[in-house]
Amino acid sequence: MKNNYGNDFEQFATAGMDVMDAACHTAHYYPGGTAALALRMGVNPNTLAHKVDPLKQTHLLGLKEALMMQKFSGDKRITHAMCAALGGVFIEIDSNESGSSLAEVSKMISEFGESINEMQKAAADGVVTPNEMARCEKEVADLFAAANNALRSLRSMMPGRE
Secondary structure (H helix, E strand, C coil): CECCCCCEHHHCCCCCCCHHHHHHHHHHCCCCHHHHHHHHHCCCHHHHHHHCCCCCCCCCCCHHHHHHHHHHHCCCHHHHHHHHHCCCCCCCCCCCCCCCHHHHHHHHHHHHHHHHHHHHHHHCCCCCCHHHHHHHHHHHHHHHHHHHHHHHHHHCCCCCCC
16 A cells, blocks of 8 residues: 555554664565565675574674665665654655646645644544554654655746756
8 A cells, every 4th residue: 555655654664663674574575585685786695684684693784785775675664764763754755846836735735634634533532542643653754745845846946947
């Protein structure tokens, strides 16, 4: 299932997801598994398997390797887990340069409404569960992404910008 920006919900790190668990999932859910991803990256499949195994302490996954894994797989859950561990969220910016600012602003307003609705539902009984909080955070992240896309769209219309 995808959100409005093409992100696969299953790729989002759940609240508190460990970065190494995210790396393990990224490798194992790649079509063909860890071995196929390793071949695409040009690294030894056994070495990558050891680097993404949370139980192995002898091999460490480097930042460049984590970035390469995400670029080749399109799976950004490592970045989501890193951001969550630092108390933030990852906001992906749409790279489409269509310049359709009114559509982008309309989307931003819609996302704002969805964020408020999710927050109202979460707070209705006076207790916010971890799942409710995760849904609220996801909606706010979608709102931020929509706002950034609207700004990007407007920025593309500025004179002198190519």
